[in-house]
Amino acid sequence: xxxxxxxxxxxxxxxxxxxxxxxxxxxxxxxxxxxxxxxxxxxxxxxxxxxxxxxxxxxxxxxxxxxxxxxxxxxxxxxxxxxxxxxxxxxxxxxxxxxxxxxxxxxxxxxxxxxxxxxx
Amino acid sequence: xxxxxxxxxxxxxxxxxxxxxxxxxxxxxxxxxxxxxxxxxxxxxxxxxxxxxxxxxxxxxxxxxxxxxxxxxxxxxxxxxxxxxxxxxxxxxxxxxxxxxxxxxxx
Numbered sequence: 001x002x003x004x005x006x007x008x009x010x011x012x013x014x015x016x017x018x019x020x021x022x023x024x025x026x027x028x029x030x031x032x033x034x035x036x037x038x039x040x041x042x043x044x045x046x047x048x049x050x051x052x053x054x055x056x057x058x059x060x061x062x063x064x065x066x067x068x069x070x071x072x073x074x075x076x077x078x079x080x081x082x083x084x085x086x087x088x089x090x091x092x093x094x095x096x097x098x099x100x101x102x103x104x105x106x107x108x109x110x111x112x113x114x115x116x117x118x119x120x
Numbered sequence: 121x122x123x124x125x126x127x128x129x130x131x132x133x134x135x136x137x138x139x140x141x142x143x144x145x146x147x148x149x150x151x152x153x154x155x156x157x158x159x160x161x162x163x164x165x166x167x168x169x170x171x172x173x174x175x176x177x178x179x180x181x182x183x184x185x186x187x188x189x190x191x192x193x194x195x196x197x198x199x200x201x202x203x204x205x206x207x208x209x210x211x212x213x214x215x216x217x218x219x220x221x222x223x224x225x226x227x
Contacts, residue, residue, distance in 0.1 A: 004163070044207065044219065044221045045218040047214075050165045058214050062215070089178050094163075096164075103152075105152070106170075107164075108169075110163040110166075111163055112161065112162060
């Protein structure tokens with residue numbers, strides 16, 4: 001059974017880069033889409049972006065200038081880098097595996113999320 | 121961006137109640153609509169995809185319906201483990217967007 005585990009610093013200073021890793025166990029990383037989603041305190045879910053085919057990406061335009069998602073197939077990891085963070089980037093960050101089935105796209109496996117606080 | 125509006129934002133119910141959550145899209149999303157259950161500290165769970173297809177392993181008390189711009193998630197007989205927050209998500213086009221969430225609480 002596929003499991004996802006997000007990891008990274010829980011505290012990041014303003015203007016610095018937030019770097020998170022999602023480790024995938026029990027499955028092949030190369031044949032799926034992989035998304036990052038976040039949930040700020042007291043707010044809803046926001047899609048950050050996804051990667052597929054181990055290199056093709058699509059990002060939310062609201063974050064596109066600051067975000068990079070990448071995959072390391074040798075380590076079975078998906079990474080998120082978000083630069084120039086502010087307090088507005090404080091959130092629980094989730095990674096999720098995504099299925100594409102006859103043009104239907106859905107996130108069928110999620111990690112438990114990791115909390116990132118942006119503060120000096 | 122396609123805006124997804126959920127209602128209500130919260131509701132209180134008893135175990136055994138039937139509840140319905142509504143999700144409205146700002147433009148058509150055909151049936152590219154998913155529903156998720158989120159509990160604090162747990163991995164979010166996919167319930168329904170393609171508006172009405174039950175994800176494997178999800179109890180049949182969860183049903184989804186709708187097409188175009190209006191969708192509903194119904195829980196036929198609420199169970200203790202169903203108290204959580206529910207989100208709809210459109211995948212018709214990027215950026216993928218979610219509704220604001222509906223928190224289901226114990227009455």
